[in-house]
Structures are given as C-alpha cells and as structure tokens.
Amino acid sequence: MPSLIDLRRRIRAVKSTQQITKAMKMIAASRLRKAQERVVNARPFAQQSLHVLNSLASRVDSSRHPLLALREETSAPVLLFVLTADKGLCGSFNTNIIKQAGSFVLDTPERQVALGLIGRKGRDFFRRRGYDVRYEVVNIFMHLKYGDAAAIANVAIEDFTEGRASAVYVLYNEFKSVMQQRIAIERILPIPRLEGLDPSRPLVDYIYEPEPATILDRVLPRHVEIQVFRAMLESAAAEHAARMTAMDAASKNATDVIEQLTLYMNKMRQAGITREIIEVVSGAEAL
Numbered sequence: 001m002p003s004l005i006d007l008r009r010r011i012r013a014v015k016s017t018q019q020i021t022k023a024m025k026m027i028a029a030s031r032l033r034k035a036q037e038r039v040v041n042a043r044p045f046a047q048q049s050l051h052v053l054n055s056l057a058s059r060v061d062s063s064r065h066p067l068l069a070l071r072e073e074t075s076a077p078v079l080l081f082v083l084t085a086d087k088g089l090c091g092s093f094n095t096n097i098i099k100q101a102g103s104f105v106l107d108t109p110e111r112q113v114a115l116g117l118i119g120r121k122g123r124d125f126f127r128r129r130g131y132d133v134r135y136e137v138v139n140i141f142m143h144l145k146y147g148d149a150a151a152i153a154n155v156a157i158e159d160f161t162e163g164r165a166s167a168v169y170v171l172y173n174e175f176k177s178v179m180q181q182r183i184a185i186e187r188i189l190p191i192p193r194l195e196g197l198d199p200s201r202p203l204v205d206y207i208y209e210p211e212p213a214t215i216l217d218r219v220l221p222r223h224v225e226i227q228v229f230r231a232m233l234e235s236a237a238a239e240h241a242a243r244m245t246a247m248d249a250a251s252k253n254a255t256d257v258i259e260q261l262t263l264y265m266n267k268m269r270q271a272g273i274t275r276e277i278i279e280v281v282s283g284a285e286a287l
Helices: 004-058 093-106 120-126 146-162 210-284
Strands: 080-085 113-118 132-135 167-175 179-189
Touching: 004 167, 080 093, 080 146, 080 210, 093 113, 093 120, 093 167, 093 179, 093 210, 113 120, 113 146, 113 179, 120 132, 120 179, 132 146, 146 167, 146 179, 146 210, 167 210, 179 210
Parallel strands: 080 113, 080 167, 113 132
Antiparallel strands: 167 179
C-alpha cells in the first residue's frame, strides 16, 4: 500500500504531465489551422489538374510521353512513397500508415516493392527490418515547401523513366476532419486514365499548340509535383489533427487519474485519522 507521500508525488507527476499535454494540444491546434488552410487552398487546383491529366492520358497515345507508358507491375519493382510523421504522440497516425504499407508489400508476393520513406517514424521502422529503401528524407513537415515535393517527384520521375520502377504510388493520411483521417493510396505514375469510358465511342483528341511533346514535357512533371505536394499537405494537416485529439484525450485521462488518486489519498487520510482517534479513545478508557 503506498504512503501518503507517494500518492502526493504521483499526483504532482500526473499534474505536470497534464500541463505538457495541454500545451501540446494548444500547439497542435495552432499548427492545424495553418495546415488546414493550405490543404483547402491546394485541393481545388490539384483535383482539377488530376481530372484534366486523367482525361488527357485517356485520349493520348501512351507512347507520346514516358510518364504515360503503361507497364506490368511485375516487370520492375513498384516504388511506394510512405508519408509518416517525424514525431510521435499522435495516436495511431503512424501505426496505421506503417501497417498499411506492410500490407501493400506482402499482399502481392510476385510483385517487388521498393520504398521511399518521408518521415522519421516510417524510416526508423522499415530501415531496421531490411526493406528495400531507395529514398528517405526526414524533418521536412515542420516547414513544408513546394521544393520538398518537387525533389521527391523528381526521384519518382527519374526511377520511372529509367525503368527502375514499373509504377509509383504514394501512401498517406488524408485529412477529412479534426476527428477523422483516412488512409489513402494513390498511383501517381504512370498517369492514371479515366475509368468507365465507353469503348464503342471514339475518343476525342485535342489540338495541341505548340507540339504535344512540348506541352507534355512541361505539364506532366508539374502534375506529379502537385500531387505529391497535396499528399504531403494532407499528411501534415492529418498529423496535427491526430496529435491534437490524442493530447486532448491524454489531458482528460490525466484529470481522471488525478481524481482517483486524490479520492484514494483522502480515504487513506480519513482511515488514518479514524484509527488515531480510536487509539486515543481506547487509551483513555484503559486509564
């Protein structure tokens, strides 16, 4: 049975931890507002770009540009970019992504998968377990810039065009709301084509000015950069939301623990006082 001094120390320790969790919740809430604004501003352009390029890829011969070339995913390893956080204390944010990445690797044994790891948690997990890691970068989500996404997109484009990757996917947490994040996996290379087109109807081709090769050389790499940047913005906002929710739950749990310890300490004090009174009364009666 712990003594009163031990209980007081435990209560003080829990209160100190609660102050930290409350401070982390406020910081995450502040960063979430900025990250959410960036996501909301980036989504319309990224979604419209994806729609236009999907439509273009469906109407253009895949041989016109290397980024449109369709390949069998067993012909070369698939490159999977996994977006995790650099820090913990954000609930199941990192665990869900790592679990999904492991499932992606193991679900199709005949397909080889190489990893591009963005974020310290994913890098530390997969590097210790002997996975094929081609690219890794950490500490970029604190001050996320478009140039960071461009560097990652250049790696994807280079591996795909040189035949070291048959396809490129990105796995990340999509920001839905403060309480909800959804794991998303998207193929960014080759450029996806529209589904559900009627094969009996001829596809309408575009009139290009200047030449199609010139337009595709400029547009397709920029499209890949935009999609990677949007995924990184989604992941950053989802991380802050998950951390804010986790710290809020931790603060509430700390309050419950403090109440339970305080109640238990008061019961022990009351029992001690009652015992002392009984001893005094018993001594007086004996005299």
